[in-house]
Amino acid sequence: MISRNRPRCNIERSVTRIMTMAAMLLGVAMSFPASAGEIAGLHSNTPPTIKRPLEFSFSNDLLGRGGASDDFRTQQFIVSGTIRDRWEVAVDHSILTLIDVEEPVRTDQLSATLGYRFINGRSDTTVNRVTAGLGVRSYGDFGGERMQNGFHQLVRSSVEVAAYTDLDRTDATAWMDAQRYRLLKGHSGSQDWRWGYWLRGSALWASDGQLDAAAGAYGVAGKGSVDLWLGLRQDWRSGYEEPVLAETALAEQDLAAVFGLRWGPIVFETVQQFDNDASYGQIRLVAAGFDRERKHAKQTRFAFDVNVTVPDVYLRMAGRWRAGWLNRGDPAWRRSLFVIGGYGEPQHDDDPMIYRRTVLAGAGIEWEKRLDVAGGWTSGYASLGGGWRQERIFGDKDREGEQSDTVSRGVALAEAGLRFDAGELIAGYNFRIQIGLNATIPLSSARLDMSGETFSVQKTNVGIVAGLTLGRFAD
Numbered sequence: 001m002i003s004r005n006r007p008r009c010n011i012e013r014s015v016t017r018i019m020t021m022a023a024m025l026l027g028v029a030m031s032f033p034a035s036a037g038e039i040a041g042l043h044s045n046t047p048p049t050i051k052r053p054l055e056f057s058f059s060n061d062l063l064g065r066g067g068a069s070d071d072f073r074t075q076q077f078i079v080s081g082t083i084r085d086r087w088e089v090a091v092d093h094s095i096l097t098l099i100d101v102e103e104p105v106r107t108d109q110l111s112a113t114l115g116y117r118f119i120n121g122r123s124d125t126t127v128n129r130v131t132a133g134l135g136v137r138s139y140g141d142f143g144g145e146r147m148q149n150g151f152h153q154l155v156r157s158s159v160e161v162a163a164y165t166d167l168d169r170t171d172a173t174a175w176m177d178a179q180r181y182r183l184l185k186g187h188s189g190s191q192d193w194r195w196g197y198w199l200r201g202s203a204l205w206a207s208d209g210q211l212d213a214a215a216g217a218y219g220v221a222g223k224g225s226v227d228l229w230l231g232l233r234q235d236w237r238s239g240y241e242e243p244v245l246a247e248t249a250l251a252e253q254d255l256a257a258v259f260g261l262r263w264g265p266i267v268f269e270t271v272q273q274f275d276n277d278a279s280y281g282q283i284r285l286v287a288a289g290f291d292r293e294r295k296h297a298k299q300t301r302f303a304f305d306v307n308v309t310v311p312d313v314y315l316r317m318a319g320r321w322r323a324g325w326l327n328r329g330d331p332a333w334r335r336s337l338f339v340i341g342g343y344g345e346p347q348h349d350d351d352p353m354i355y356r357r358t359v360l361a362g363a364g365i366e367w368e369k370r371l372d373v374a375g376g377w378t379s380g381y382a383s384l385g386g387g388w389r390q391e392r393i394f395g396d397k398d399r400e401g402e403q404s405d406t407v408s409r410g411v412a413l414a415e416a417g418l419r420f421d422a423g424e425l426i427a428g429y430n431f432r433i434q435i436g437l438n439a440t441i442p443l444s445s446a447r448l449d450m451s452g453e454t455f456s457v458q459k460t461n462v463g464i465v466a467g468l469t470l471g472r473f474a475d
Helices: 002-030 144-154 243-252
Strands: 054-060 072-083 087-098 105-122 126-140 169-185 194-206 211-223 226-238 255-263 266-273 280-287 302-310 314-321 334-344 354-371 378-395 403-424 429-442 446-450 453-457 461-472
Touching (some): 072 243, 087 126, 087 144, 144 302, 302 429, 403 461
Antiparallel strands (some): 054 072, 105 126, 169 194, 266 280, 314 334, 334 354, 429 461, 446 453
């Protein structure tokens, strides 16, 4: 009896570990506000010895000092990468708010840049790199209010009511980034201790007259897949006139102490300012493929997904099982059965005082195929299914305490996207970064009444989904 139960116990313990790790990563990374962040349009502050063909960076204040204020660059999400070891690309979405004033205001900032490494010298002990490029930076309503308040509802934090400014423009940008990394003991691939220094200076100019710059000097150390850096960083901002932009720039311009830790594909960094309150932290996920030993290793049939959708914020978890009877003949597209559950309280339309409490459950089939691009560390996937969704309207802020009845509908589920091999978390366990588009399509619409008002619910929802796929290498 004991031997028969042992496999089931092992699976249960594995699922528990996976769920704990996934909830920790996404909860910390995406649910807390920041007070500042990186220069919008530039890569995050990751040492140049770490290969990062694809990197996701989430700014938050949990790794900073935190605080009661939710002003300035309150959330920042950066997707960046390198192409053929010479080209750099970055897309940045930032939410800027000015709440602690008589008339709170907000704007969103969306940046995209492309650069080329004119100097790209690299050896086992030294990296000398100079990159320059062009880009665009836009201001306006890019879903920031819905995202911010949706995340706040998930963690039971207060929502922020602030009107968007009239700011609606796009500026051209030009930028440059220079880095020198030098190991004085050991080399980058060493399994023994290594140490040295790292210098970085960067600047970005916008056509409307803004100039953002930063310079840092760090001591570095590491062993195996662990890297540490500790040093000072000075930021400068100039040319900003609109109040929400000017106050954000003033908060970000300071001297700060920086501590960073890289553990395999996960990077933590905290930036602690000396004179301002805009300290912040970042969690970054780096996808660079599995190592040579694990690159072609088989995966177990079970996997677990945890992800978040935006701009309507939902936390979703799914379990997948690659059934043998669905994959007879070794098909090119591997097929898995999945079950999914989701929860969220997204903002209803454009009213920051009205929200939809939503519960989702469903099941279906997923198809996944390894793509023969970028070294084979990318997979495409698509899924179809059906399920059930329940919704309730409720109020917050001035309408706190008001709520409607609930209404349920059958829904069709569809999703498609990409998964990128990231690395091994602990012995035998690995994760991949997932990004795509999903749609929840109710079979019929509905209406709910709250305090004499009627609200249309059970609408089709389409969103961007980002998260982790956790699995285990087969023994």
